[in-house]
Amino acid sequence: MNGPNQMDQYLLGDCVARMRELPEASVDLVFADPPYNLQLGAGLKRPGGGSVAGVDADWDRFDSHAAYDDFTRAWLSAARRVLRPDGTLWVIGSFHNIYQVGYQLQALGFWLLGDVHWAKTNPMPNFRGKRFQNATETMIWAQPNKGRPYTFNYHALKSLNDDRQMRNWWELPIVQGTDRLKDGEGNKLHPTQKPEALLYRVLLASSNPGDTVLDPFFGTGTTGAVAHRLGRRFVGIERDPGYLTAARKRIEAIAPGELPDSLVQVRPPRADRRIAMATLVEEGWIAPGQEVRSRCGRFVAQVRADGKLVSAGSAGSIHALGAQLQGRESCNGWDFWRVERDGSWAPLDTLRAMRASAAESTMTEEMSRHETPD
Amino acid sequence: MNGPNQMDQYLLGDCVARMRELPEASVDLVFADPPYNLQLGAGLKRPGGGSVAGVDADWDRFDSHAAYDDFTRAWLSAARRVLRPDGTLWVIGSFHNIYQVGYQLQALGFWLLGDVHWAKTNPMPNFRGKRFQNATETMIWAQPNKGRPYTFNYHALKSLNDDRQMRNWWELPIVQGTDRLKDGEGNKLHPTQKPEALLYRVLLASSNPGDTVLDPFFGTGTTGAVAHRLGRRFVGIERDPGYLTAARKRIEAIAPGELPDSLVQVRPPRADRRIAMATLVEEGWIAPGQEVRSRCGRFVAQVRADGKLVSAGSAGSIHALGAQLQGRESCNGWDFWRVERDGSWAPLDTLRAMRASAAESTMTEEMSRHETPD
DNA sequence: CTAAGCAATGAATCGGGAC
């Protein structure tokens, strides 16, 4: 295929109205990134005093929970009419909206094939320390009716994942740097641009070359860009003319068949599989309150629930406390501290060894147990 | 205290009925792992009371969807009554049920604090190769009403995560090997036993020592086991007497021991020294007229007898003056202002730290002299 | 020229106690 595909469509306007104009059962896949209805408060500050640019666009404001339900049912129903019976639909969202989306999918009779969790490797921090760092978005994958055949390119995804079957949580970075579309002044063009790597996996898994992919919330056209790269056709609907123009420009600039490495790359397994003291406590290898001693029993400390040690009012990591008590600059806590095992005092490190050997033996057990059906 | 905590309760029966017997606003935390594979079809009648024979798939689907909604609303409402206004609730589920649960939480007026995704390091493979490997479960964290204060032990979780704030996706293994409870024949006792490490993070994050944790679907008592280890009380409700017996046996076998709060709760670094600047002046840790400087010496001010700072005619609290001079909206004066100590300029906060450690050492001294105060 | 340091920023439902 050369240049822009004449079958691709850029449609301006409200997605429900535009979808109603499309022929019934005419697309093979729907990928939708609807507004999340974030309901943000005003003026969150960074610790340094800077302000956080939250999503404050009109399109993300809804009057009520019920209004968002109505909106969701409307576009899902319209999408369902356009979708072929053997096609599937993806929706991405966050905890703010995804439960309403999933609920309405089931209520409308869609059959859920599963969900996939995008685990962001570099999410925005939680600046106030009041909650967990929100580092995920959720995609729901569904078919319009239970039991129909559907496209799932199992082996393509498996080879993308180092020849192990692809799991439903994907560690991928957010869009940054030159991949992020900018306006004339260097500001981000769209507040919620998705990484192409995410769409790459979605389209590769659930569509085939020549298929038509519909994105009712096209934005700046990430779905179209990846569809183009992968030889799929697309229909993009967007109500903001500026976004739609940017999308067209972006997609028409892509050389056919161009596949940057960043799309295909699988993150190498993390090198730092070292075990922290906190992990041993979490997993119950040593309990909070348990006593540990230095080699000759000169120092005594107690294990705290977060994996640190407490002794005479000071607390610190096994290494830091050991160093402090000895008046030294450093100390290997794994060797310095002893824990009672079967009547004798063994180095803390033996707990790590026990954990490692236990993990190995359950692995073997698991592998010899391949009987359970799906 | 030794042995089982007399405050802990093992309640047999339907969770809604048992929760209705508990006092209103009596628990600090709810952790719920509701079933989703209910055989709901059996007792269901079509609207109008038509015969069950020849039930088509749609009726079955919509009836069971509605029945699971009813079930979910019933137990969530009962749990909400028992939960204190400042408490929080966790629910764990999979894509089969979590969207209904999340939807009903929001519909009932719960406010979502976020969700956490358990990413299983060793999930069951998908044997048919028709879907992604289902390697996650989702936990929703909610409070009964928006805007109330709630417990979140930020620093404890940060410690568990190598001193970086804890994200909302947790890589943890499924329960295997000796941790997995078995029946007499070596088969797993409960189909959905959760890892203690999961509950460890949940309880450490969102409860305090001495709090009461309610688990309405107690199963084999993982919640109770971890609550016991972490110095929390629990109420476990389970309708299967076999499970409840196994849970009691399991928990009572855990070595008890009363743990000081300091070992099972990590307080923020400064919690014990929230002292006003005026107090430091009053007690002579810093003298009126003494000079303080901003980090790089750009601003200079003098301490006034009432604890405020004076600089170039303006006066104000250490925070207000710091903010004013920098032209910022806010400023933490304890970090911003430096005071000379032993030839170098240390943050004002070190004075508070010195005062706190001096107080602590007198405490220890007193205790070592076996003097009982009062 | 490179290396180091500093600044900017990303779908965010991000206080609480005293008066």
Place this chain on the structure above:
DNA sequence: AGTCCCGATTCATTGCTTA
């Protein structure tokens, strides 16, 4: 109930500036 104000709080990455 509203207002004031103290003071607690950030991770990974990119790109520009400075040494």
